[in-house]
Amino acid sequence: MKNRSLVSIADYSKKEVLRILELAVEFEKNPYQQLLNNNVIATLFFEPSTRTRLSFESAISRLGGKIIGFSDSSSTSVQKGESLKDTIKTISNYCDLIVMRHPIEGSARYASEVASVPIVNAGDGANQHPTQTLLDMYSIKKTQNTLDNLNIFMVGDLKYGRTVHSLLIAMSYFNTTFNFISPKELKMPAVYKLHLDNLGLKYYEHTDFTEYISEADIVYMTRVQKERFSDPIEYEKVKNVYVLRKHMLEKTKKNMKILHPLPRVNEINEDVDENMKAYYFTQALNGVYTRQAILTSILGIK
């Protein structure tokens, strides 16, 4: 993994994914280590994403690394019409690794082809966000003590949600059973179901929360956004259907945990937050350890 860019979750083999998750365990035990004292890391956020940027910057700072970069492109030469190629080639000279987020899909793959340093994709439009996937997997492994043979429920916008798509691909290495809960307009795309068919993995589709949720090991919630609907009336009909409430947790398994990539709007009722099964805030903390593992592994330090 040394010196190799991380653009898409498919860039890592199962073995490499497991190695990152093992390293993240070490960082959770000891998040403050002077490992990046001699490194400069650029965080280039061509579109703002405060949460992701701060998570990366926290990961770097806790390891003693220096950070250069910008949090949105409005004050940079990109605004003057500079090409992505020129921006990346120039900034490559100033750092050892580039973390980038960009609204254009495929921008991170392209950047990895023109940069002289490795690229870590922190989100390229609706395409990929692999560090989110790895932190989701870390959270699953930590709470279930395994990644194998789990039953994962994915809820909400399964059509456009890149986090659920990447998680599905990554978890399909581990004999996962999937349950998809979504409105008809936002169903899991056929290409992902075909992927599961080809691997012989089981999946079930529902249009609302079902009694089967009692079988879930993980409930992965996502936002259902109004702008995804062609018909606003459809949105009004379903907007309260995909909301998780405390009373729905009564018959769920003891080990069940609720994940959410955050930010949440109203899809998890606040009365769930105090429940033992709510894991989304710890999940965000796990992002710091996972990113420490990713950065040190690419820089060849771990």
Next chain:
Amino acid sequence: MIKSKKQLSVSAIENGTVIDHIPADSLFDVIQILGLNKLDKMMTFGTNLESKKLGRKAIIKLSNVFFDEIDLNRIALVAPQAKLNIIRNYKVVEKRVVEIPDEIESIAKCVNPKCITNNENVKTRFYVVSKEKVALKCHYCEKITDKENLVIL
């Protein structure tokens, strides 16, 4: 044999390449993909010819032009049934068919308007995920461009 001689007599070529069985509406795509508009060789194009297989077909005859296999396979995206005759001394010395390659560079446009290849000066690159149905997966944005949405650059 008599029939084919009659057809060729319009522009029988001594040495070169004849590309037959091009769907009529793909003729200009084939010209573009092979860069024929930039060649200074003698060429004959026929189009809207009757064909039992294709309905209406086009044919291209090129004097003293020979292609290597990689270049020719590029036209398979728009003319999968194309048949090639290599001519030497007025005789067909070789017949070839085309095959869609596993990877395709800078021929087709990515269907995704938010793709980097549609926003910056980046050459398109695809992995062919289905040859029968023509489905191309973008190397950059990872979206699929299918035959219905295929646009030749």
